[in-house]
Amino acid sequence: MLTINADTLLKPLQSVTGIVERRHTLPILSNVLWQITPTRLVMTATDLEIQIQSSIELSTSSGSQASTTETTLPARKMIDILRTLPDGIEMQFQRSENTVKIRAGKTKFNLQTLSASDYPIMAEEAKQTTLSITVDQEILKKKLLQVQYAMATQDIRYYLNGLLIQVKQNNMELVATDGHRLAYTDCEIEGDHPSGQFIIPRKAIIELIKLLDDAEGKIRIEKTENQASFDLGKIRLITKLVEGTFPDYQRVIPKDYEKNFAIPRQKLLNALQRAAILANEKFRGVRWVLGDKLLRLACTNAEQEEAEEEMEIDYHHEAMDIGFNINYLLDVLTNTKTENVNCALGDENSSMLITVPNDEAFKYVVMPMKI
Amino acid sequence: MNDIRTLPDSVVNQIAAGEVVERPAAALKEALENSLDSGSTDIRVSIEDGGKKIIRVQDNGSGIHKTQLSLAISRHATSKINSSEDLTNIRTLGFRGEALSSIAAVSKLSVISRLVEMEHGWCLKSTGGVVSDVVPCASRVGTEVCIEDIYFNTPARKKFLRSSTTELAHCEEIFKRIALSRPKISFSFKHNEKQKWDLQHSDQDTRINEILGSTFLSGKIPIQANTENALISGAISVPNISSSNREKQYFFVNGRFVRDKVVTHAIRQAYQDVLYQSRHPMYVISLEIEPKLVDVNVHPAKTEVRFTEPRAVHQFITKTLELALARPINAELRPLASELLMEKIRPTFDSFNGSQQIINTQNTLKFGRHIRDKNVARPQTGNNITANDASPNIISSDDNPLGIAIAQIGGIYILSENIHGLIIVDMHAAHERLVYEDLKRASNSDGIKSQKLLITESFQATELQLDVASNNKETLETLGFAISLVPPDAILIRGVPAFLKDANATNLVIDTLDEISRNGVSNISSELHNDLLSTMACHGAVRANRRLTIPEMNALLRRMEITPRANQCNHGRPTWHQITIEALDKIFMRGQ
Numbered sequence: 001m002l003t004i005n006a007d008t009l010l011k012p013l014q015s016v017t018g019i020v021e022r023r024h025t026l027p028i029l030s031n032v033l034w035q036i037t038p039t040r041l042v043m044t045a046t047d048l049e050i051q052i053q054s055s056i057e058l059s060t061s062s063g064s065q066a067s068t069t070e071t072t073l074p075a076r077k078m079i080d081i082l083r084t085l086p087d088g089i090e091m092q093f094q095r096s097e098n099t100v101k102i103r104a105g106k107t108k109f110n111l112q113t114l115s116a117s118d119y120p121i122m123a124e125e126a127k128q129t130t131l132s133i134t135v136d137q138e139i140l141k142k143k144l145l146q147v148q149y150a151m152a153t154q155d156i157r158y159y160l161n162g163l164l165i166q167v168k169q170n171n172m173e174l175v176a177t178d179g180h181r182l183a184y185t186d187c188e189i190e191g192d193h194p195s196g197q198f199i200i201p202r203k204a205i206i207e208l209i210k211l212l213d214d215a216e217g218k219i220r221i222e223k224t225e226n227q228a229s230f231d232l233g234k235i236r237l238i239t240k241l242v243e244g245t246f247p248d249y250q251r252v253i254p255k256d257y258e259k260n261f262a263i264p265r266q267k268l269l270n271a272l273q274r275a276a277i278l279a280n281e282k283f284r285g286v287r288w289v290l291g292d293k294l295l296r297l298a299c300t301n302a303e304q305e306e307a308e309e310e311m312e313i314d315y316h317h318e319a320m321d322i323g324f325n326i327n328y329l330l331d332v333l334t335n336t337k338t339e340n341v342n343c344a345l346g347d348e349n350s351s352m353l354i355t356v357p358n359d360e361a362f363k364y365v366v367m368p369m370k371i
Numbered sequence: 372m373n374d375i376r377t378l379p380d381s382v383v384n385q386i387a388a389g390e391v392v393e394r395p396a397a398a399l400k401e402a403l404e405n406s407l408d409s410g411s412t413d414i415r416v417s418i419e420d421g422g423k424k425i426i427r428v429q430d431n432g433s434g435i436h437k438t439q440l441s442l443a444i445s446r447h448a449t450s451k452i453n454s455s456e457d458l459t460n461i462r463t464l465g466f467r468g469e470a471l472s473s474i475a476a477v478s479k480l481s482v483i484s485r486l487v488e489m490e491h492g493w494c495l496k497s498t499g500g501v502v503s504d505v506v507p508c509a510s511r512v513g514t515e516v517c518i519e520d521i522y523f524n525t526p527a528r529k530k531f532l533r534s535s536t537t538e539l540a541h542c543e544e545i546f547k548r549i550a551l552s553r554p555k556i557s558f559s560f561k562h563n564e565k566q567k568w569d570l571q572h573s574d575q576d577t578r579i580n581e582i583l584g585s586t587f588l589s590g591k592i593p594i595q596a597n598t599e600n601a602l603i604s605g606a607i608s609v610p611n612i613s614s615s616n617r618e619k620q621y622f623f624v625n626g627r628f629v630r631d632k633v634v635t636h637a638i639r640q641a642y643q644d645v646l647y648q649s650r651h652p653m654y655v656i657s658l659e660i661e662p663k664l665v666d667v668n669v670h671p672a673k674t675e676v677r678f679t680e681p682r683a684v685h686q687f688i689t690k691t692l693e694l695a696l697a698r699p700i701n702a703e704l705r706p707l708a709s710e711l712l713m714e715k716i717r718p719t720f721d722s723f724n725g726s727q728q729i730i731n732t733q734n735t736l737k738f739g740r741h742i743r744d745k746n747v748a749r750p751q752t753g754n755n756i757t758a759n760d761a762s763p764n765i766i767s768s769d770d771n772p773l774g775i776a777i778a779q780i781g782g783i784y785i786l787s788e789n790i791h792g793l794i795i796v797d798m799h800a801a802h803e804r805l806v807y808e809d810l811k812r813a814s815n816s817d818g819i820k821s822q823k824l825l826i827t828e829s830f831q832a833t834e835l836q837l838d839v840a841s842n843n844k845e846t847l848e849t850l851g852f853a854i855s856l857v858p859p860d861a862i863l864i865r866g867v868p869a870f871l872k873d874a875n876a877t878n879l880v881i882d883t884l885d886e887i888s889r890n891g892v893s894n895i896s897s898e899l900h901n902d903l904l905s906t907m908a909c910h911g912a913v914r915a916n917r918r919l920t921i922p923e924m925n926a927l928l929r930r931m932e933i934t935p936r937a938n939q940c941n942h943g944r945p946t947w948h949q950i951t952i953e954a955l956d957k958i959f960m961r962g963q
Contacts, residue, residue: 156875160826179826180872247826282870282903283820302813325822325869351825369869370821370853 002036002093003065004058006104009091010082012054013075015235016045018207019052020075026120031072033119038066044121045075050204050239051122052211063090070116071095081109122238124227131167131196131223133189137232140219141212143174144205146185146362149331151202152178159244163205165221166197175249181328181366182249185359198223199242211235253363254353257344259317262357263295265341269333271309272326275299278307279326285371286326290345291319299326322348323371332364384446384476384500385525391473394532395422395521396541398478401470402516403549406430407556407626408451408463411513412572416546417561421538423521431513435484437493441502443482444495446472460662464627464673471516476500477528478521484514499524543567547582548628551621551655554578579606579655583619587612587653592698594656596691600664601684603691605656610642610696611938611945613650623657624665629676634658636890637685641692643898645936647943660684682891697935773932773947776924782916785924792952798919799912800940801931807908807941808934814904820869821851829863830877832884836862839888846887850896852880868896870903905941 016032024030033044041056058064085091085104094101095113102109144163152160155178166173170193173186200208208230212219220231223241230237275286279299289296293316297309322345333341336356344353354364378386392398399422406414409432419425435443442448449468452458458466474480475497485492492510496503522529532538539562546568550558554575560568570581579587590612595604608619622634642652666677678684773796774789785796832840840847840854840862847854853866864876871879879895886893913919919927931937931946940946956962 153873155873156878157826157828177826178873179824179828180822182825252825281907282814285820285869302810304813323820325872349823351823365825367823367825369823370851370866 001067001069001095001100002041003063004041004056004091004093005063006082006085006089006091007087008056008062008064010079012056012234013043013078013082015211016043016052016054017075017079018210019047019050019203020045021047022076028072028114028118028120030075031114031119032075032078033070033072033116033121035070035116036066037068041066044119046120046122047203048120048122049201050207050237052207053236053238055234069095071100071113072116072119073100073111073113077111122227124229124238125224127225129222129224131193131198131221133167133172133191133193133221134218135172135187135189135221137212137217137219138214139187141209141214143185143187143361144209144212145335147174147176147183148205148209149335150176150178150181150183150364151205153202155179157244159199159242159246162199162201162242164197164199164246164249166195167193168195169193175246177247177249180325181331181364182252183332184249184253184363184365185361187361196223197246198228199244199246200228201239201242204228204237204239208237211237252351253365254344254346254351257346257353259290259315259320259345260342261313261315262340262342263311263313265333265336265338267311268341269330271297271311272329272333275307275309276326276330278305283369283371284325284327285323285369286329287321287323287371289319289321290315290317292316320345320348322352323369324352324366325369328366332366336362380446381476381500384472387446387469388473388477388525389528391469392477392521394541395426395518395538396545398422398474398518398521399426399428399542400545400549401465401474402426402428402518403545404464405470405516406432406514407549407553408465409433409514411556413557415559415561417564418539418542419563421533421535421562422542423532423535423538424519426518426521426542427515428517429511429513429515431511434486434489434492434512434514435482436486437484437489437505440482440484440493440495440505444471444475444480444497444500444502448472458668459666461667462625462662466668472500474518474521477523477525479519479523481517481519482514483508483510483517485510485512487512548621551578551582552623552626552628552657575604575655575657576606583653583655587619592695594691594695596687596694598687600661601687602659603656603687604659605654607638607656607692607695608653609938610645610647610650610652610943612653613646614653615650617651619653620651621655624667624676625659625662626657627667627673627676630674631676633678633681633685633890634688637688638692640894641689641696644901644941645696645939645943647939650943656688658684658688685890685892699933699935699937771928771932773928776921776928779919779924782918785919785927787924787928789949791949792955793950794947795950796928796931796947797940797944798917798924798927799915800944801927801937801946803908803912803940804937804946805927805930805934806911807905808936810904810908810911811901814900819849819851821848821853821866822869822872823853823866824864824876827863827865828876829857829861830881832860832862834860835888836881836884839884843884843887846893847883850883850893852883854880868900871896871899874899908941 013032020030020032029047035042035044039058041058042053044051044053058066081102085107089104092103094103098113100111100113102111148163151163155161157179160178164175166175167189170189170191171186172189173184175182175184177183211232217233222229222231226241228239228241272286275297276299278301279286280301285299287298289298293312293314295311295313295315299307332354338356338358340357342355342357348368351365351367354366356362391401399416399418403414403416406428409430411430411432413431415429417427447468449466451463451466452461476499479498481494481496483492483494491507493505494508495505522532543560546558546560550570554577555572557572558568558570559566570578587608590609591606592609593606597603622629622631638652638654646652664679666679667673669675669677772789774787774794776785776787778786779798780786783798785798787794787796837856837860841856851866851868852864855863855865857863862880864880867874867876867879882895883893886895938946
């Protein structure tokens with residue numbers, strides 16, 4: 001049914017298998033759907049919420065041969081086979097009723113298949129597309145990485161377990177929050193669009209980041225009533241949207257904080273990483289004691305062991321003593337790449353705003369912890 | 372539409388009987404309580420057909436004067452209180468003046484009574500509340516109440532009577548409760564002329580053993596503690612010996628059996644850390660409390676009470692029981708360090724005098740350390756630790772109740788030998804408890820951290836929730852919550868305890884408010900906290916299949932001996948088991 005070089009197959013297959021759960025109650029979901037025509041192989045994987053499709057052009061010139069057919073093959077096993085086969089080897093797939101025979105040099109596999117007609121392809125909504133935007137893949141990836149870590153994981157407020165995309169004219173905002181901290185950024189997009197917002201589920205965002213290319217290339221994002229699709233050329237991801245209303249994020253981003261200071265990012269990150277060794281396992285608290293030109297970081301764990309770090313900073317405001325969850329700070333510092341970060345504070349009970357120079361868009365707000 | 376009119380007395384009494392005398396056992400209870408209130412020292416019960424036919428209670432108490440006999444069975448007639456002031460200071464079991472009249476209304480009742488100075492007794496007979504006559508009759512000193520054909524005139528109620536066996540079980544249960552509450556009084560119980568119980572006057576301990584039997588006896592912890600206004604005593608079961616139902620739970624407030632929410636919750640909380648899943652502890656606890664601090668006039672059957680200081684009572688019970696349950700294995704072999712116990716309990720009771728002080732956990736720590744230090748200071752016999760060939764003569768004292776390790780089997784169990792024989796220790800379970808107790812001790816000094824919310828949450832609160840929230844702001848703050856009331860009826864959550872930052876904040880606050888309103892205190896977050904620590908402990912404990920050396924095993928045993936609650940793992944499973952030499956002898960049929 002198909003003759004193809006193993007190298008051509010590996011990457012496209014890997015790009016769809018990321019969403020295949022290891023354990024499933026529905027056996028067919030651990031398989032990937034293979035749809036073959038003489039000119040094209042389309043592989044599809046889904047977890048019923050998200051679906052990723054990846055296609056390979058087949059041409060005799062590249063040594064591929066194919067006849068029209070479709071079947072489903074186990075996802076993990078195929079990946080493991082492709083990984084362990086010698087580089088550049090030619091594979092022959094031969095389909096019989098419930099099995100597929102694979103022959104590669106002197107290696108043979110006989111895999112069980114499940115019927116392709118049973119595969120739960122996600123129905124794409126036929127309704128009219130309400131939004132359609134195009135962005136550079138590289139830019140989108142960079143922006144997503146800046147905010148993605150602030151999404152909630154399994155919050156009861158399901159709308160926090162995702163990332164908000166808000167489009168307005170030629171601007172797209174990306175926001176993630178878990179209720180304790182919030183990351184915000186925006187970027188320019190081509191064209192002039194009507195206002196609209198939607199929440200992409202967490203898992204789709206994580207997969208999307210993996211699919212996005214650092215190199216040049218565009219991605220087309222389309223939103224229908226309850227779905228969003230991401231078209232990257234050879235790969236297409238469709239996801240259900242998270243229902244619900246995202247919190248009013250503009251309200252929690254502080255605008256008039258006066259206690260500003262810049263701090264070297266790497267140095268602060270290293271200091272916090274050291275202090276974190278002795279941060280309490282449950283609370284993860286770190287104290288920031290700000291004095292004249294001095295920042296003192298202190299962590300105490302349950303055994304009453306202490307870590308303290310001192311940094312000279314450009315701080316000329318009144319002394320302050322404020323606590324944070326150290327993980328929230330490590331998150332933002334590892335996910336920004338600039339040399340310095342700017343911190344802005346209100347009082348002991350208000351949030352801290354972290355921004356980066358030369359990127360007006362990015363804002364990170366973190367609430368304090370009363371220690 | 373019918374006219375409104377006052378009901379005839381006979382109907383009123385039948386209605387009242389519905390509340391007070393719901394089944395024969397309830398009639399028995401009322402009769403027994405009257406006997407107790409009359410100062411009897413010997414009470415004999417004899418019933419027939421599960422109490423459906425006859426309930427006879429004979430006592431040697433003060434008796435009722437001839438002239439008052441008929442008054443005794445009329446409604447709201449009592450000798451126990453005079454005025455409404457007396458209601459706040461009730462020292463008798465009864466006081467409503469309802470029991471006899473209610474019973475009389477639904478049965479054929481005869482009351483024979485003889486005062487000590489009278490030559491013979493007098494007998495009153497009534498049928499359905501109608502007094503026939505008072506005639507002289509032979510009688511011993513005291514009163515005999517005989518209730519025949521209960522519900523003969525209320526067929527609706529009679530229909531609901533169960534089999535004799537069931538009704539007998541209920542009567543016996545009532546009898547047991549009363550007998551447990553008064554160990555100094557001798558009791559006997561006959562059913563269909565067959566003697567079922569014969570209890571001589573004795574002390575609480577003996578009475579408990581007689582009534583609850585050997586299961587309870589083999590694993591009970593005596594408890595005793597007092598304060599200015601209250602005294603608690605009795606016995607509770609060790610967590611290993613628990614029950615699948617709540618039957619063997621006896622709590623007495625001033626000699627009165629009660630099932631009270633505050634009390635149950637307090638006891639449950641004390642066991643929370645050591646009891647296996649859905650098992651129930653067994654206990655006989657008697658709380659003597661200043662009568663003015665408790666209101667028993669809550670329900671006609673009086674199994675509910677209301678404390679004026681529920682929070683203090685709750686804490687008193689919980690702390691006393693926790694302390695008893697937490698005693699390290701080492702301490703169990705010594706007499707109870709009652710002085711220390713007293714010292715520990717006393718500060719709690721400031722709250723009785725008004726100031727609602729939260730228990731100083733620091734005190735518990737000191738107590739724990741004290742014992743610990745004592746043990747550390749005791750010299751270890753050097754050869755014990757490495758002795759592979761530990762011979763019985765080395766193991767001679769109770770210094771090492773868990774014995775000296777011999778070997779490990781299956782990668783799970785440590786075998787050790789003590790003076791009684793063989794001990795098997797579940798290594799993971801035991802270590803889990805040790806790590807858990809360490810974590811708890813450490814986190815007590817952490818204080819409460821509150822994570823402020825960026826996206827605040829709010830919910831529509833009920834009147835009660837709003838009221839509790841506004842009156843307990845400080846309590847909530849000490850738990851790590853930051854909330855504000857948003858008129859008219861919303862509660863806004865601005866901060867949650869840091870270790871619960873990923874929990875459902877709204878539910879957490881609602882549950883906490885709910886618990887505060889019910890019990891005056893909330894330990895939901897501390898329970899969740901302990902759950903968290905427990906999970907951490909499970910991961911931090913040695914796993915099965917880890918080979919331990921003999922010194923490591925001995926070190927584990929020694930630590931178990933001085934750690935509170937080391938008899939159970941965090942989930943309430945036992946950590947060790949003793950097989951005595953006698954039991955081993957049995958297996959091998961030695962000396963038979």
